[in-house]
Amino acid sequence: MPNLVPASLIDLSRPGHYVHWGFIDISVANLVVICVMVLVFVLAITLPFPHGRKAKR
Amino acid sequence: MSIDVEEHETASPHGATPGVAPTWTGRFRRWAVRDLPPDKLLPDTQPAYVASWIYVFGALTLAAFAVVVLSGAVLAIKGPAWWHVSSAGLFVNSVHLWGTELFFFFMVIHLWGKFFMAAWRGRRKATWITGVLAFVTSIATAFTGYLSQQNFDSEWIGTQAKDGINATGAGAFWNVLDFGQMLLWHVLLLPLVVSIFVGIHVLLVRRRGVVPPFDDSAGAEPAQAEPAGTAS
Numbered sequence: 605m606p607n608l609v610p611a612s613l614i615d616l617s618r619p620g621h622y623v624h625w626g627f628i629d630i631s632v633a634n635l636v637v638i639c640v641m642v643l644v645f646v647l648a649i650t651l652p653f654p655h656g657r658k659a660k661r
Numbered sequence: 662m663s664i665d666v667e668e669h670e671t672a673s674p675h676g677a678t679p680g681v682a683p684t685w686t687g688r689f690r691r692w693a694v695r696d697l698p699p700d701k702l703l704p705d706t707q708p709a710y711v712a713s714w715i716y717v718f719g720a721l722t723l724a725a726f727a728v729v730v731l732s733g734a735v736l737a738i739k740g741p742a743w744w745h746v747s748s749a750g751l752f753v754n755s756v757h758l759w760g761t762e763l764f765f766f767f768m769v770i771h772l773w774g775k776f777f778m779a780a781w782r783g784r785r786k787a788t789w790i791t792g793v794l795a796f797v798t799s800i801a802t803a804f805t806g807y808l809s810q811q812n813f814d815s816e817w818i819g820t821q822a823k824d825g826i827n828a829t830g831a832g833a834f835w836n837v838l839d840f841g842q843m844l845l846w847h848v849l850l851l852p853l854v855v856s857i858f859v860g861i862h863v864l865l866v867r868r869r870g871v872v873p874p875f876d877d878s879a880g881a882e883p884a885q886a887e888p889a890g891t892a893s
Contacts, residue, residue, distance in 0.1 A: 637762075637766070641766060641769060641770055644766075644770055645715075645770050645773050645774070647714070648713075648714040648715040648717070648718065648770065648774070649713070649714070649715050649774070651714055653712045653713050653714055655712060
């Protein structure tokens with residue numbers, strides 16, 4: 605059963621976990637995605653961009 | 662009855678441009694060639710400031726959008742009995758879902774990047790607005806997609822969403838419990854609208870150029886084609 609591998613990592617048959625912080629009520633899954641987006645955004649503006657070949661003019 | 666085309670093309674009545682017939686096709690062609698010449702429409706170089714990872718996310722969003730449209734077309738061809746049961750159907754269904762996840766992932770980072778560089782500078786307001794419209798209509802498209810799954814998840818989302826939609830007054834003509842209506846909006850109307858906004862957005866980016874960073878803006882006029890050696 606190939607589906608057993610991902611199913612063993614994340615149990616989707618249970619209610620999700622939530623973070624409650626004042627009026628903020630967010631699922632851990634959504635919070636993780638937002639944190640990854642912020643991380644990728646920071647990396648995108650800080651990491652150097654590889655320079656390709658020079659254009660011949 | 663015949664029309665003397667040569668006469669139209671050489672005459673310039675009422676101040677019309679010589680060589681362009683005073684028809685809507687002639688005016689459209691003149692406008693298209695003037696505002697979107699081939700070197701702007703398909704540039705082979707970009708300004709040096711484009712050599713940054715943050716400028717990649719617009720193209721990544723377009724790539725994810727293409728994956729979503731193509732996988733959605735396959736799902737439409739085969740139908741729910743296929744995407745719920747067969748291995749290939751489940752795979753394409755997952756590609757459609759994760760393509761959508763990546764589409765929004767890349768689009769929001771693209772939005773953050775353009776917001777913090779004030780990408781509406783230099784006569785780029787229409788570019789910004791069409792991006793916003795594409796974003797908003799994409800949310801509606803994704804929402805109707807959740808309603809079109811034909812499983813308990815979509816039923817739960819529909820019953821939960823109906824009160825919210827009814828509260829806005831839109832429930833009278835936009836019924837989230839009407840599967841047929843939601844499916845048709847999801848596979849025809851909304852993708853068409855998103856595609857139009859995305860298309861106009863990309864053409865405006867080509868027309869005005871990629872917005873320069875603040876240090877390089879100098880009024881942020883549309884960037885001229887400068888060889889940068891960073892073909893992207």
